[in-house]
Amino acid sequence: MKHLLLQLALIKKNKVAALMANLAEMLSTRDNNFNFIRMVAALFVLVSHAYPLSRGASEVEPLVRQLGFSLGGLGVFTFFCISGFFISLSYDRSKSKVDFVVARFLRLFPALLVVLVLSAFFVGPLFTTMGLHDYFSSSDVYSYVTTNLKLKNIQFQLPGLFQDNPYPGINGSLWTLYYEVLLYALVLALGVVGLLKTLARTSIFFIAYFLFYFAFRFFLEGELIQPGFQTRMWVQWSFAFVVGMLFYSYRFNIRLDYRFLGACWLVVFLLYRSPVFVEFFVGAWCYSVFWVAFNTQWLARQYNRLGDYSYGLYIYAFPTQEILAYLWKGISPVAMILVALPVALIPAILSWRFIEHPCILRKKVISERISQSFARRSKKSLKT
Numbered sequence: 001m002k003h004l005l006l007q008l009a010l011i012k013k014n015k016v017a018a019l020m021a022n023l024a025e026m027l028s029t030r031d032n033n034f035n036f037i038r039m040v041a042a043l044f045v046l047v048s049h050a051y052p053l054s055r056g057a058s059e060v061e062p063l064v065r066q067l068g069f070s071l072g073g074l075g076v077f078t079f080f081c082i083s084g085f086f087i088s089l090s091y092d093r094s095k096s097k098v099d100f101v102v103a104r105f106l107r108l109f110p111a112l113l114v115v116l117v118l119s120a121f122f123v124g125p126l127f128t129t130m131g132l133h134d135y136f137s138s139s140d141v142y143s144y145v146t147t148n149l150k151l152k153n154i155q156f157q158l159p160g161l162f163q164d165n166p167y168p169g170i171n172g173s174l175w176t177l178y179y180e181v182l183l184y185a186l187v188l189a190l191g192v193v194g195l196l197k198t199l200a201r202t203s204i205f206f207i208a209y210f211l212f213y214f215a216f217r218f219f220l221e222g223e224l225i226q227p228g229f230q231t232r233m234w235v236q237w238s239f240a241f242v243v244g245m246l247f248y249s250y251r252f253n254i255r256l257d258y259r260f261l262g263a264c265w266l267v268v269f270l271l272y273r274s275p276v277f278v279e280f281f282v283g284a285w286c287y288s289v290f291w292v293a294f295n296t297q298w299l300a301r302q303y304n305r306l307g308d309y310s311y312g313l314y315i316y317a318f319p320t321q322e323i324l325a326y327l328w329k330g331i332s333p334v335a336m337i338l339v340a341l342p343v344a345l346i347p348a349i350l351s352w353r354f355i356e357h358p359c360i361l362r363k364k365v366i367s368e369r370i371s372q373s374f375a376r377r378s379k380k381s382l383k384t
Contacts, residue, residue, distance in 0.1 A: 048072030084244020312348030
């Protein structure tokens, strides 16, 4: 009985300590669930895409009618929120600007290059309706790789590939990577001009950003401005990223309290259908993401042994679903989800094991080599 009371007292003490701990203290442990949450976000995107990919572009994706954005959009908000936090952390801990850029490049582009090459030179020849000679004679095959590595203007089509599918194309998930890279560049630019050196300076950026964001929304809805598609998308998706940056900047002041979590969602409920509903929803969602990530360590200790397959699932799910739509005419969204998930997990796991994780392990070596190369060139230029 005495032993049981001691255990209960210890549990209560740990709960109180968790309430008192701030986000910075919680970040000191690696037992967090961000890998699992990113995986769920990638699954959201897969589920959301299953509807147009199986039934056509006019098919409404889950949550659109209820929230004004899709389940896939919620997944992207989740990715961007987590990115805003950890990209800020990455910049803060990087020894140099070169370290930061190298780390970001290696996390994104090697795996992207592989999926582009596989799409153009394996999936394409296997499923195209064109003859192989005609297919490989088309410049679109080669520009698919080179253009999409630039990210800005994504090429969604390959010659004769999946043109009769309900939603023609090969990989419609890649378009968000451009905005992800722009937001990486935003963090780098803020660091270069010194706005990340102190909390006071960073706060100036946050005030300026949110004033800009809501002014942009006001002018856009009033049709007082007509920005291009990419500008509108950047502003839309940057919101969750900047919220993640804010969480990192104020990590010593933020506590993950379930009572505050409940209050956040109460406010969201009261603002339903209001002009600022989406922004308050995203803010509450981001807080929920961090609450779950740091308050379920028992799951983290188990799942984190596997690795981070979320990026691989994100970039391989769409081609997998297009192949299913081609092979299984009239496939339902539910069937596509159930089949595509385990199939797309295979290349996702391979991507992590043989491309993404090895690149992460080598980023320090590569960064040092690049820094040494810059140093040698600098010395040569000074001598001349």
